[in-house]
Amino acid sequence: MSLGISLRQLTKSFAPGKEAPRAVDRVSLDVGPGEMIAFLGPSGSGKTTILRIIAGFERPTEGRVVIGEQDVTDLEANARGIGFIFQNYALFPHMTVYDNVAYGLRVKRVPAGEIPGKVAETLDMVGLKGVEKRFPNQLSGGEQQRVALARVFVLNPRVLLMDEPLANLDASLRTRMLAEIRRLQRHLGTTCIYVTHDQKEALTLADRVAVLNRGRLEQVGTPLELFENPGNLFVADFIGQANILAGTAETVSGDFADVSLFGRRLRVHRGKIETLKTGDAVGLAFRPAAVNLGDPAGAFLVGRVESRLFAGDRMEYEIEAEGKILVRAYGALPGRGIVFSEGDPVGIRFDPGEVMAFPL
Amino acid sequence: MAAGLGQTVQNGKARLDPLTLALLLLLWTGLAVFVLYPLVRLLAAVFAAGGTASLGNLAKVLGSAYTRRALVNSLFLAGTVAVFGTFLGYLFAFSVTRIPLPRAFRWFLRGVVVLPFVSPPFTSSIALTLALGPGGMLLKLFHVPDLNLYGFPGTWLAETLTYFPIAFLALSAILEAMDPNLEEAAASLGGSRWRTFRTVTLPLSVPGISNAFLLLFGASLTDFATPLVMAGHTFPVLTTQAYLQITGMYDLKGGAAISFVLLLPALLVYFLQQFWAERRSRVTVTGREGPRSAFRGAGRFAGILVLFAVSAVTLFILFLYSILFLGSFVKAWGLDHSLTLENYAYVFTVGRKAVLDTVLIALAATVLGTAVAALTGFLSARREVPFRNVLGFVSLLNYILPGTVVGIAYVIAFNSGPLVLTGTMTILVALCVFRYDAVGIRSTAAALRQIDPSLEEASLSLGAGRGTTFLRITLPLVAPAVAAGARYLFVVSMTAISATIFLVSVRWSLLTVRILECVTELLFAQAAAFSVVLILIVFLASGAILLLMRLLVPQSSSGPGGS
Numbered sequence: 076m077s078l079g080i081s082l083r084q085l086t087k088s089f090a091p092g093k094e095a096p097r098a099v100d101r102v103s104l105d106v107g108p109g110e111m112i113a114f115l116g117p118s119g120s121g122k123t124t125i126l127r128i129i130a131g132f133e134r135p136t137e138g139r140v141v142i143g144e145q146d147v148t149d150l151e152a153n154a155r156g157i158g159f160i161f162q163n164y165a166l167f168p169h170m171t172v173y174d175n176v177a178y179g180l181r182v183k184r185v186p187a188g189e190i191p192g193k194v195a196e197t198l199d200m201v202g203l204k205g206v207e208k209r210f211p212n213q214l215s216g217g218e219q220q221r222v223a224l225a226r227v228f229v230l231n232p233r234v235l236l237m238d239e240p241l242a243n244l245d246a247s248l249r250t251r252m253l254a255e256i257r258r259l260q261r262h263l264g265t266t267c268i269y270v271t272h273d274q275k276e277a278l279t280l281a282d283r284v285a286v287l288n289r290g291r292l293e294q295v296g297t298p299l300e301l302f303e304n305p306g307n308l309f310v311a312d313f314i315g316q317a318n319i320l321a322g323t324a325e326t327v328s329g330d331f332a333d334v335s336l337f338g339r340r341l342r343v344h345r346g347k348i349e350t351l352k353t354g355d356a357v358g359l360a361f362r363p364a365a366v367n368l369g370d371p372a373g374a375f376l377v378g379r380v381e382s383r384l385f386a387g388d389r390m391e392y393e394i395e396a397e398g399k400i401l402v403r404a405y406g407a408l409p410g411r412g413i414v415f416s417e418g419d420p421v422g423i424r425f426d427p428g429e430v431m432a433f434p435l
Numbered sequence: 436m437a438a439g440l441g442q443t444v445q446n447g448k449a450r451l452d453p454l455t456l457a458l459l460l461l462l463w464t465g466l467a468v469f470v471l472y473p474l475v476r477l478l479a480a481v482f483a484a485g486g487t488a489s490l491g492n493l494a495k496v497l498g499s500a501y502t503r504r505a506l507v508n509s510l511f512l513a514g515t516v517a518v519f520g521t522f523l524g525y526l527f528a529f530s531v532t533r534i535p536l537p538r539a540f541r542w543f544l545r546g547v548v549v550l551p552f553v554s555p556p557f558t559s560s561i562a563l564t565l566a567l568g569p570g571g572m573l574l575k576l577f578h579v580p581d582l583n584l585y586g587f588p589g590t591w592l593a594e595t596l597t598y599f600p601i602a603f604l605a606l607s608a609i610l611e612a613m614d615p616n617l618e619e620a621a622a623s624l625g626g627s628r629w630r631t632f633r634t635v636t637l638p639l640s641v642p643g644i645s646n647a648f649l650l651l652f653g654a655s656l657t658d659f660a661t662p663l664v665m666a667g668h669t670f671p672v673l674t675t676q677a678y679l680q681i682t683g684m685y686d687l688k689g690g691a692a693i694s695f696v697l698l699l700p701a702l703l704v705y706f707l708q709q710f711w712a713e714r715r716s717r718v719t720v721t722g723r724e725g726p727r728s729a730f731r732g733a734g735r736f737a738g739i740l741v742l743f744a745v746s747a748v749t750l751f752i753l754f755l756y757s758i759l760f761l762g763s764f765v766k767a768w769g770l771d772h773s774l775t776l777e778n779y780a781y782v783f784t785v786g787r788k789a790v791l792d793t794v795l796i797a798l799a800a801t802v803l804g805t806a807v808a809a810l811t812g813f814l815s816a817r818r819e820v821p822f823r824n825v826l827g828f829v830s831l832l833n834y835i836l837p838g839t840v841v842g843i844a845y846v847i848a849f850n851s852g853p854l855v856l857t858g859t860m861t862i863l864v865a866l867c868v869f870r871y872d873a874v875g876i877r878s879t880a881a882a883l884r885q886i887d888p889s890l891e892e893a894s895l896s897l898g899a900g901r902g903t904t905f906l907r908i909t910l911p912l913v914a915p916a917v918a919a920g921a922r923y924l925f926v927v928s929m930t931a932i933s934a935t936i937f938l939v940s941v942r943w944s945l946l947t948v949r950i951l952e953c954v955t956e957l958l959f960a961q962a963a964a965f966s967v968v969l970i971l972i973v974f975l976a977s978g979a980i981l982l983l984m985r986l987l988v989p990q991s992s993s994g995p996g997g998s
Contacts, residue, residue, distance in 0.1 A: 130892070130896055131895070131896070132892050132895075132896075151895070151900075152892065152895040152896050153895045153896065153897075153898050153899055153900055155896070156898075157896055158896070159892070159893065159896040161889045161892070161893060162889075163887065163889060165887065165889035165890050165892070165893040166893075167890060167893075167894075167908060168890075168912070169911045169912060178894070178897055178899075178907075179897035179898050179899075182894075182897060182898045182899040182903060183898050226893075226897065227897075230897065230898070
């Protein structure tokens with residue numbers, strides 16, 4: 076049976092009493108039973124610290140952690156019934172694969188007769204066979220990862236916490252393990268929090284993604300919500316790519332605002348800015364896919380192609396305009412549309428409807 | 436880490452459980468009695484005259500031309516031993532790491548080189564005397580009347596042969612850790628082999644060379660056994676002068692003052708070495724293990740030259756050991772070479788008590804010292820232990836100080852005053868425990884640092900409590916380091932002399948002291964037999980400790996490491 080997790084105003088400061096930045100700053104979040112949620116953020120965003128607080132390895136400075144109906148904030152790590160997958164797997168180097176997986180069962184005083192069956196069943200489930208007698212340093216990275224999973228799954232944890240579990244694997248193996256982890260988690264219905272700094276991992280794996288930055292929870296939502304409707308400039312930039320330009324609000328009327336940008340005027344939806352006044356700085360974000368490159372004559376901005384990259388299904392351009400800024404844009408493949416060369420003058424156009432405005 | 440400490444304070448509960456506290460108190464009591472107290476008494480003896488603080492004793496000692504000569508001799512000897520020992524160590528290290536040699540030959544070289552580590556301190560002196568001393572084997576072979584071995588040349592040669600393995604170990608570690616790509620890069624940029632060596636390999640070994648030089652300098656400066664046998668009256672050094680001042684003239688204060696003169700350069704060398712060792716670890720040794728190509732090595736001519744030198748030295752060492760071995764089976768070396776077992780009969784009759792005493796003392800010191808070392812290692816690795824850095828330093832203090840200084844401090848402290856222990860087994864065991872536990876402390880602390888905290892966290896999250904985690908995860912991972920400390924303790928307790936010689940008595944004698952007596956009475960064959968027995972005991976015991984380790988902790992060979 077899996078349980079939900081509830082974080083209430085979780086705060087962690089490593090230098091209490093001082094005006095130091097908090098590693099975790101008043102984070103509240105509910106994770107549903109059986110849900111797979113990803114904590115996504117750059118390094119130092121506090122995502123691992125939150126995970127370690129939930130596991131009981133760290134004490135929060137303030138706030139509570141509730142699992143199911145039980146407040147576990149003051150409980151020792153070994154009394155929480157949580158499975159934790161470490162970035163380096165933390166397999167016990169002096170024990171065989173079998174002993175590693177059996178460790179938790181023995182600690183729990185499961186009758187000795189039941190242990191071999193459970194271990195074999197779990198190793199089978201994670202796709203490992205015939206390695207019981209080996210030691211961790213005799214296994215490949217992917218096999219070590221599977222042992223780490225088996226060691227946790229054999230205990231039927233109520234909650235599974237994973238701290239960048241794929242960071243040490245090479246790219247092709249990572250894709251395979253990602254699917255494997257998703258399959259196992261769905262199959263067992265375990266509530267799971269998955270920490271990563273890789274947005275592709277987060278977006279493909281998770282039911283919902285929590286974006287963290289500098290200890291704060293920036294936004295929680297399904298991958299699609301975050302992509303289509305980012306709550307702020309940080310999320311817009313971090314999830315998918317975005318071009319971000321700074322402008323100034325000129326006139327505000329109804330849901331729309333006229334923003335001045337490089338001396339030109341652009342009418343955009345007010346979006347996330349509830350209290351926009353004339354003269355406010357506005358950050359405008361738009362995806363590379365929203366940019367149309369073409370004839371310089373009559374374009375919104377005129378630039379020069381700084382670099383061109385063949386990206387398989389499209390061309391990717393970096394355009395220099397106004398002497399400094401770089402706009403990222405996509406273009407057609409040779410033979411299927413206009414292709415620009417490096418140094419070519421080029422006109423930049425975009426649909427104002429695709430532009431998202433945020434406070435700066 | 437300050438964060439952990441702050442956290443403890445903030446949570447408002449002292450994390451020191453009663454057991455830890457009790458162990459900590461016990462340990463500090465031991466350190467106070469057997470480390471700090473003797474040192475204070477020594478300093479008091481040096482700096483107090485007639486109840487007031489005074490530099491009189493020191494001035495008197497330094498006023499003597501004989502002591503001044505001993506100081507200059509000590510420094511000169513240490514300097515020359517360090518220069519040649521480091522050079523020799525570099526040649527060996529270069530051969531093992533840079534010249535393509537058959538595997539077996541490499542192992543052979545390494546094996547021969549570590550022989551002096553497990554040998555009693557007089558081994559090379561006795562063997563050299565048998566070979567090159569008056570009536571020595573090599574002299575007869577080449578019809579040389581006399582070489583005047585005693586004095587500087589013999590002391591220098593014996594110490595260089597005894598201590599160059601230290602340089603070899605330090606330098607081969609450095610040469611091995613060096614990224615071969617650096618040398619390849621130099622070669623691909625057009626540098627010749629010699630130029631590559633001169634501009635890349637050698638400059639990168641400089642921190643290691645400095646480190647090796649200082650280690651050798653310290654070892655030679657504080658060596659007591661070799662000069663006692665080899666230096667004679669013509670070449671006095673500080674360690675032997677301090678000893679003779681006390682045993683010959685019954686001048687405890689004078690001996691203490693001389694040992695203090697020795698203490699200053701020894702400490703200076705130690706701290707310099709620590710400084711270099713730290714820099715070295717920052718500069719060259721990275722933890723990254725990428726795919727490595729083989730080292731390019733030396734050119735043919737240079738390689739042959741180096742190999743020739745290394746083989747010559749290796750053969751000479753083997754020759755010395757075989758002389759020692761053969762010498763123990765003949766009636767009188769140089770005079771009557773008929774084979775006999777009399778010398779061994781002598782060891783097991785006249786020397787029986789010394790053999791048994793030494794083994795008993797070494798065993799007691801090993802058991803107690805291993806416990807103290809493990810305890811100190813664990814306590815000084817725990818963040819919540821107050822003054823843990825002070826604890827670490829004080830527990831290594833007797834090891835840092837020259838043996839002569841520690842021995843004299845013990846004599847002064849335990850001859851009179853509240854705690855009279857001279858002549859007992861306790862004082863010999865205590866000296867070994869609190870002096871030679873250093874290696875165990877360091878290796879235990881290092882092993883603990885190497886254990887990734889995630890291993891203990893993993894055990895916790897799998898449902899194990901802190902006690903179970905300690906017993907089943909931490910302890911087995913640290914066990915090899917503790918065992919290494921135990922082996923070292925046993926070996927040096929068996930072979931020590933520089934400090935223990937001040938503490939032996941009629942009731943408790945030591946093998947090394949018996950060897951010395953044999954040498955001074957010119958009973959070289961008996962001395963050789965004692966040495967062979969000692970070497971055998973050391974080998975057997977260290978093998979037994981290894982075996983015991985394997986049985987108790989299977990897979991102890993795999994060692995700690997997180998990923």
